[in-house]
Amino acid sequence: MPAAAIILAAGLGTRMRSALPKALHPVAGRPMINHLVSACEQVFDRIVVVVGPGMPALEKAVAPHATVVQADRLGTGHAARMAAPLLRAFDGDVAVLYADNPLIPEPTIRRLMARRREGGLALLAMRPADPGRYGRVLQDAAGDVARVVEWADATEAERATGLCNAGVVCAPAHDLFRWLDALRNDNAKGEYYLTDIVAMAVGEGKRVLAEEAAEADLAGANDRAELARLEAVLQARLRAAAMAGGATLVAPETVFLASDTRLGQDVTIGPNVVFGPGVVVEDGVEIRAFSHLEGCVVRSGAVIGPFARLRPGTEVGRDAHVGNFVELKAATLAEGAKANHLSYLGDVTVGARANIGAGTITCNYDGINKHRTEIGAGAFIGSDTALVAPVRVGDRALVAAGSVITEDVPDDALAIARGRQATKPGRGVKGKRSDDRRAEGPAGLNRPAKHKGL
Structure with a gap:
């Protein structure tokens, strides 16, 4: 059966205290909405993302999927x-999901879709x-869902129920949009709640079923602290996958991976290593x-490494060495x-097999262009x-230490580009102290010393 997803992403993320739309805050180096979109792409034939006004960056992030704008933020039912x-x-x-629940895995979504086929709503x-x-989530004696109640509208007895709503629903398109059209906003917040469609389905005699999932799979982020918890959950998954794939993480809890990090077999990662997006090892x-x-x-x-930095556009060849405090860019x-x-x-x-000595730099920027x-x-x-770019040092060429190279060096040549050393016998530390003593008068008073320039 064909299936479509609506992803609600219009939230400003007020509690994030950020100019960035909440859905674009990164988790493991990737906007949180893109984690969810990737999972949905494995399940759904169509995806529609609901964004807020003035969110071109969010629309670009989810392209080529369709977007619609919720101009007035009147609740989740209104957004859907x-x-x-x-x-x-x-x-x-049609399933309705939330951009700020980015860690829902594909198998969980598939279980939700299968559960929907057992009844009228899941x-x-x-x-x-x-x-x-x-x-x-309030259930009847048979275990079917009788009602979903928001915390603000729940009684103390209802709040004591342990089964909680994650907000994600799935129903046939013709029923879903009929229920959405009938929503009312007579509640504590004056909003149109998506979860009110549960009562409508029950009222029509349709069977409503809950598919339970792990708390970590359904975790959301409304503020920076919750965003950090999402990061911790995903990092734990990525580390476990890396080790299962044949990589050694010496201190796993200190290694931070991006969602797209690719590690081969027999890779060893030391403590406190950080991977940004786009790394293949x-x-x-x-x-x-x-x-x-x-x-x-x-x-x-x-x-x-240790203490090495590899920036975008870098490729380190087979058996090459990049040591401590070395930075590579493009x-x-x-x-x-x-x-x-x-x-x-x-x-x-x-x-x-070229060798780059300590303290070598490429002077690649002239203030306007890179060379x-x-x-x-x-x-x-x-x-x-x-090495002042643009410049070429030939095969097997030797550049003397301390040189500033501004011209090409041919193959097999020796290049020396530094001032000649001048040595003044007797003018070392001992000689300087003797001069200082001669500058003192009979009474031990300091007088200016007269030295010839060195």
Whole structure:
């Protein structure tokens, strides 16, 4: 049977205290709504997202799926009704979900859809450790849902019920939109509650069923503290999946993964490593403590860190080494290349088995444009070298330590670009102290010393 989803995402997230729409706040490096959209794409034939006015970034984030605007925020039932022009004629089931419940997995959604086919309406419910202000699901003697009551409208006895409403419902399209049209707002908040359709379904003699799911799957985020809890839940899942896939996390609780992080087998991740979006790590890589990676690819056998930073556009080749306090940006290190200490390599291509000495930097920005540096295979760049782009250092070339390279260096050449050393015998520390003593008068009073310039 065809199925469609309505995702409610019009909330401003007032309690987030943010100019960013609530649905765009990230969890594991990805806007929370995109987690839910990805799960829905595995189940539904059509997806419609209800947004608030003036949310172009949110519309872009969910593209190419259709969006409709809820101009007046009059409750969840009113928001779902906004999708009626697009789905009223839809011949199939329609589920209504919430962008701020981003961790609902595909299997849970499929169970909800299967439960709907057993009756006229299905909803997701949970038994949280702390029911708090969740709406309560009231069941009859047979276990079917008799009513859903919002916490603000519930009696003390009803609030004592442990089964809580997650807000997600599923019904045939023709019934859902008929019920939505009939909603009233005579309640404590003066809003149109989506959950009131439960009473309508029961009143028509339709069977309403609750599909129970884990609290973690249905967790929501209305403020920063709840957002942090969502992050913790998802990080635990991502770490478990990484280890199940063959990666070693030395201190799992200190490693932070993005939702799209891809780790190969026999990868070892040290403590306090952070992955931003867009990282691929192949088999046999070691990433040492306190490294940060985003938007990069690390090929098999490479060693990263400790205290390394790999920024977007970087590719570290097979068996290459990137050491402590080395930063790479839009950099390509070929097989076996090494940059082991205290370097910045931006907009650069480093050839196979080249060695980058400590303190080397590529001067890639002239204040207006970025320029690239090319370092050939087998080249050796001495410590404390500045490579002023655009510039090329040839294959097997040697750059002397302390050089500022502004011109291309041919293959197999030695480049030295630094001032000549001047040595003054007798003018070291001991000689300076003697001069200082001669500057004192008979009474021990300081007098200006007359020295020739060095």
